[in-house]
Amino acid sequence: MGFEPPQRLVRALGEVHGDPAAADWLARLPALTTEALSANGPELTVERVAAPGGRSSLVLLVRRSDGTPAALKIAPSGAAPELESAALAHWNGWGAVQLMGSDGGALLLERLHPEVSLRSLPEAKALLEAAGTVRRLWVEPPAGHSFETVEERTGRRTEPMRAAAKADPMLEPLVSAALAAREELVAHSPEVLLLHGNFRQSKVLAGERAPWLTVGPEPLVGERAYDLARLVRDRVEDLIASPGGAATARRRVNKLADSLDVDRERLHGWTLFRAVESGTRALAVGRRQEGELTLEFAGWL
Structure with a gap:
């Protein structure tokens, strides 16, 4: 998938004072995105990158094969996506976005209105x-x-x-x-x-x-x-x-x-x-x- 990560995310990762892990994650982001999409099989169609987006993750607005809109969030390990997943699963949609699935550093979420x-x-x-x-x-x-x-x-x-x-x-x-x-x-x-x-x-x-x-x-x-x-x-x-x-x-x-x-x-x-x-x-x-x-x-x- 070809895309440019939002500049807000690039700037934020650049603030991590030369952290090689942050730079490596950003360099591997296109490949990580492809892997995350593949992990969900052929059921996800990418619509666009959410911009300006966050300071610690990439969010793709996607659509499932049944037409359901969703959001795919891809985050580095430093952002602890596994803990975010655990919290969202525990809230189970009560006051928070619904977790639809997770795989490593990628979370499939209910689509909200990011704007x-x-x-x-x-x-x-x-x-x-x-x-x-x-x-x-x-x-x-x-x-x-x-x-x-x-x-x-x-x-x-x-x-x-x-x-x-x-x-x-x-x-x-x-x-x-x-x-x-x-x-x-x-x-x-x-x-x-x-x-x-x-x-x-x-x-x-x-x-x-x-x-x-x-x-x-x-x-x-x-x-x-x-x-x-x-x-x-x-x-x-x-x-x-x-x-x-x-x-x-x-x-x-x-x-x-x-x-x-x-x-x-x-x-x-x-x-x-x-x-x-x-x-x-x-x-x-x-x-x-x-x-x-x-x-x-x-x-x-």
Whole structure:
């Protein structure tokens, strides 16, 4: 199959600082796509590549032999497609895209409308729909699961944050506050539920079976406040541009916490940690504007 991978995916993989595995996967992507299509036999017809697509996988819009539309997602091993498959299978379509089949790094998924996410709605309506969607995902994890915990995932990200603060002393107060918040939060987790891991408005797409369904989980287990924290800073560019952005951000923490019965202080702490971690990571890979906006948001908290 001849195609050009979306530039968003190419740029994102290029940020992995010369990682030979990422470069090798991108070079082998045409062959991997052919293999994934062959694994499904003659039943799949490719319509087009979904663009701009994601930052860690290729999505092909396909059609099965009976005419059913579907999406074929091909991801590198670093994106842990087997864990995404396990989470989607456990949710079984409840609040999330339906898994139709999987083979190695390829997932065959229910076709949604990739061009229509919650970001197409006014902000207040988008947050309301997002809250209603994410609450469906918070279920008991499957027995014998292989998902990492919130403590494990965030623990792997602390050293890069310290390195960022060391390289730029101006970041030290924010990084120290974020790390201190994490230490306090992981000392006691009030619950252990299956989480999406990267939930935000752009990860909720319009569907036929249900109005809105979640895609692209990076599943892990832990407390709801961690999962909700990324949603708090959605549309951060609009918040930064608003004269009342700081007050709006703090109100959003309280509103989302109250609407989903999540502790306000725990949501505040995880929002701070995740914003500082994301901001320092964006700066490290050269996404300066994104990093600066995210860290300015973190400073408001």
